[in-house]
Amino acid sequence: MLSQKAKIMKRLKLLALAITLLIISIIMIYPLSWTLITAFKTNRELFLDPWGLPSNPTFENFIKAVDRGNMGQAMINSLIVSLSSIFIISIIAPMAAYATSRIDFKFKGAVTNLLIAGFFIAPHAVLVPLLILLRDMGLVDTLLGLILSHVGWHLPFAILFMKAFFVSIPSSLQDSARVDGLSYYSMYRKIMLPLALPTILTVAIIMFISVWNNFLFAFIFLRSPSNFTVPINLLNFTTGRYGNDYVAQSAAVLISAIPTIVLYLLFAERIRKGVAFMAFGR
Amino acid sequence: MHVSLQNRGYCHLKRSSLNEKYKQRTAIFFPSKSLKNFLDSQAGLILTLPALAFVTIFVFYPLAQMFYLSLFRWNFVSPNMVFVGIEHYARMFLNDPVYLRSLVNVVLLAAQSSAIQIPIGVALATIIIRYRRIGGLFWAIIFLPYVISSVAVSLIWTWMYNPYFGSINVFLHAIGLGFLARPWLGDISTALIAIFGTVNWIYIGLTTTMTIATLKSIPPSIFESARIDGLSGFQEFRKITLPLLKELIVVLMIIDIAGAFQFFDLIWVMTQGGPSDSTHVTTTWLYRAAFRSSEPGYGAAIGVTIFIFSFVIVQLLIKITRSRLTR
Structure with missing residues (x-):
């Protein structure tokens, strides 16, 4: 019983850890990926939908x-x-x-x-x-x-x-x-x-x-x-x-x-x- | 020429006697031995000379001139410099609220960097070392901002904080907290905090990396024996890692203090010291005074204070902490 409880606790701890690392990774990566996507949009698209993907990506x-x-x-x-x-x-x-x-x-x-x-x-x-x-x-x-x-x-x-x-x-x-x-x-x-x-x-x-x-x-x-x-x-x-x-x-x-x-x-x-x-x- | 890489048992010889032996050997090969020997006897100085020249001309000469210039009123172009003594220093501390504000901002910057980056960096470093496989990838990610230029990073974060399309406001609206949305960098109450956020985003990877390097210098056998003794992860951290980290934490705090006095790019690109001069640090205020208001003398005086605060005080701190830690 007790060991099983400890096992579950350990799993939960690992899960919490994984989520924390994931959130930090997103915070670190997000501004860079946002810039990457924005570089392929038009200014109109940027202001209308800041989170949207470019409808017609160009290298312009x-x-x-x-x-x-x-x-x-x-x-x-x-x-x-x-x-x-x-x-x-x-x-x-x-x-x-x-x-x-x-x-x-x-x-x-x-x-x-x-x-x-x-x-x-x-x-x-x-x-x-x-x-x-x-x-x-x-x-x-x-x-x-x-x-x-x-x-x-x-x-x-x-x-x-x-x-x-x-x-x-x-x-x-x-x-x-x-x-x-x-x-x-x-x-x-x-x-x-x-x-x-x-x-x-x-x-x-x-x-x-x-x-x-x-x-x-x-x-x-x-x-x-x-x-x-x-x-x-x-x-x-x-x-x-x-x-x-x-x-x-x-x-x-x-x-x-x-x-x-x-x-x-x-x-x-x-x-x-x-x-x-x-x-x-x- | 054949060179033996092994220790040939000359270790007991003094270096000077080795040099004698060298002279005897070379005398056979080089007829102009005196010049050759002279050059060799001065090798230390000759090899350091180019570096010494660069450092003298571009570091120490300007440094010395800075003290001199700080005593004059001048405008870069006019031929007559007016000697004003310590007037610039008096003005700085008695009559320049923005300069004093910039000092406060530097202290805040150093304090928040230490308070936020060091605990998070230490925590992340222990995680990265413990879970090696996933940790490696995570480490690579959090260090990435450090290799991107500060101007590029500042621009990216200026867009994050943009009142119209900035992701932070968009996010707040999306989760129903739209009333919190604001022009982060244009609002006097949030501009400095917004800059601090970007600072931590850039430097958390560096703090973590320095911590990992320190932790890796600890022999792993200590951790093994701790695990055998049945210490939990947290106990292990508190009993072994933290004491060993003490010196590193002091070093990181010193780096944060010195770094705060060298802070320029981010603030200049994101706010130029505004709104209402509330986000100036000493370097941006120096730039404004020297190059925008054309008062190089006053700029040099601010430079003197930056030098004293960042170099002299930091050296003292290093001395004090070294002697205390090694006692």
Whole structure:
């Protein structure tokens, strides 16, 4: 009797759990799927029946978003900025991380602190002097200015992340290579870099998503629509002449999210692991 | 060059003697050994130099200039900057109700993030770990919003809150609670709460993920022995998981505080600080002051306070909690 009661209780508990998870999943998925459906509707349909399915689904909204919403150009700009930034970071960050965790040198402690401190500083605080700096360098409203700023502000996290990896490599490996006559440079190139490649890939993916999604710097530094990256172009599209064209905006939002969602589907594990590191980095 | 991956028993040697050995070996191969040796002896600095250059130019130089600029009245273009001392700081705390309101909003944001996301995140993390198969899919779903740009997310939620076709009002009407329907982001009493809802929707997956990473670092043997001892799921959570989570919870709260001071995109896209400046956070107010009202000096002064609140206080918190937790 009693055990049967316990069994039923257990079943009920599991059922309650399943329902809770289902409700949370719906809350998480619903806004995204609503946007997906809306992107195939007309504005008339949207206002008459916000929950209705499109009676005659077309790609017209997507074409409009690319054509008149400048989304195509913005995607190209974002790709240039993101790829250039992660390329520079992927070369510089592992070098610095390796040096600060595996080589003894003067002022190592101070240098390490300088390299990492940026992770704890809000870039928002320095927007004014940063804009003045870019203006003095003649880099306002250029993709180059955006790329360099992104590199500077993303390096601290990348270095912190890579350091955790280099510290975990046994020092005997380095010592034996040293005795074999390798300089620090060739040791880095021939031993450390190949070992670090998976970690570099993780950093590059996380940095790509972060740079791709970054709104703040583009919002402050870019002026002409031909230079806009995706997030600022999105905002420009939704507040401009097409401010009431919600279905075309939905299509633009979907287009903007495709690259990062694809990356997430491909590298979910890596991305979550890398992002979870932020908690340990502090 | 052949490199042995095994420990060859040189471990007992000091690093400096290893460097000596390296120099002897390389001397045979490189005639210009002095340059080679010099470069190698400076390897640490040389390898960090590019990163150091970037960080110095784009992080620390602007940071230093921020303090300087905050003491001047100026308008970006005119050549003469007027020294005003601490006038900007005095104005901020004595004569700028919106700035003070924005500070309150930042505190509210950090407090509600901690109060809502941490308990739910911890609960979801334990569920995901316990029911692995269904948990994996669930984890993938709740983390998804985090990889979408904040601008896209803000637009989507602006539509959710739209008074005419927004799903929330449509839903309220559908279940007979139509009297609750309102322009969520345009109503001064609900705008901030509506933004908080979106914040939690984005970050719940991140909090859960960080918690899972922490829980997975706990050796599973502890849970096994607990189960053998007959602890129920809840007891297991309270007796084992929660104490181990203590440090993580502190870390998450610190992240929430620092994050609240770095909050910009969502509020700028959803409300631009309105209605009636009620949803400003310090960053949006900085933007308005510096770039819309063309007062870069005042913007820099607000930046100084953001830096002090988010960096200095957070570093202190980390120090205090570390020493307390490791005692």
